[in-house]
Amino acid sequence: MYKEIEFRVNGNKVLYSGNPLRRLVDVLREELGLIGVKEGCGEGECGACSIIKDGKLVTSCIIPVGACIGSEILTIEGIRDTEKGKCIVDAFRDGGAVQCGFCIPGMVMAAYALLQSNPTPTEHDVRVAISGNICRCTGYDLIVESIMLAASRGGELWQ
């Protein structure tokens, strides 16, 4: 039986010994201060709290921290200053993808997960990749175009 939950967040070791049912989003935001992770619906429907766990996009509001033993977690804070992260963030800025901004960390993580596995996505691929991320401002088109921009600008970066 595991008594402690050891995992890595943005490359840093985390040791957690509280209730394993605590939601990952609460551990990230409240214990680790990673408030770039947003919470919208709290039931895995809106995608605002999306993070990457062991290379896969997941919603951190419905993942208990006890499911993270040995996991590598990446949040917006962990990719923002990497070359790939900057490529997406710059494309979002240049493409006018951001209005209120609340959904954007989740959108960026979804875009990152997509481009990691599919460096040359079609528009349809992009729409599927962000189909779990709700934005109430933009109508999505500028976000989709910005992700396409990140793919074309990044080029070899995503290969």
Add this chain to the structure above:
Amino acid sequence: MAVANYIPETLDEALLLRKAEGAIPLAGGTDIMVQNKRGIGLDPILDRPVMIIAGLKELKGITLHEDGSVEIGALTTAGEIASSLVVPWHVRMAASGMGAVALRNSATIGGNIGNASPKGDLPQPLILLDAEVVLISFGGERRMLLDDFIKGSKKTDLRSDELIKSVIIPPHDFTYSYYRKIGMRKANAISKLSLSAAAVVKDGLVVDFRASSGAAGPKVIRSREAESMIIRRSIEDIPEIVPDFLDAWDRAISPHAMPKYRRNTTARMLTRFLEAIVNEEDHGIIE
């Protein structure tokens, strides 16, 4: 107040917890965490201990057996099933239509079966394919048809000392296959209604015919009575059987909300599939 929650390291530890405390298994958490959510900063509280089994390697993975059957470990995610090259088409279709990307990366086949929602996406095609569940406890394993395991809405035959170990899908070679999920949106939609159908046609004779209805009653519905009306009949005879067949299927389903819509739409989907058989359309997937 709050009960203890556990993270077993091995399947044996998990089975011990099942036996000793009847701990609730949490796999992907996509049902349990939502059903028991209490809000920002608050941990979910359940009335029984929860054991998080997400990490148990013993229950993961997809195996193609020599006899052509496919075994899917209970902790295999919808995303892994959707992208598998060996999982049968109907099941891949259902898996790829569950929620959206992030949900498919968490939600598991064992959880989807154990939750036993009549709107659950995976039981519907699995029951079409006569899939069996393998249940494991300290006493050993038992196997049963998924159709028998799911007893009704949110009710299964799982004993308090058991876990779902895997699902076994027997091999099939269908001439025609059909799958349709109707939801409010393309993504993140719970089924309003779904239907799988499949048939084997040889020399103008329907050798095998089956269908399964999701979200049209307290559990996934297959009517063997209706299916048997089509089986071993020549395709020329089918048009005159269709009205009786549709009546029999209509009697088998029992949608609680919007029954007229669900009954009409189910009949239309079945009619479309039978029409493809009668018209001897190109073999494969019928849309």
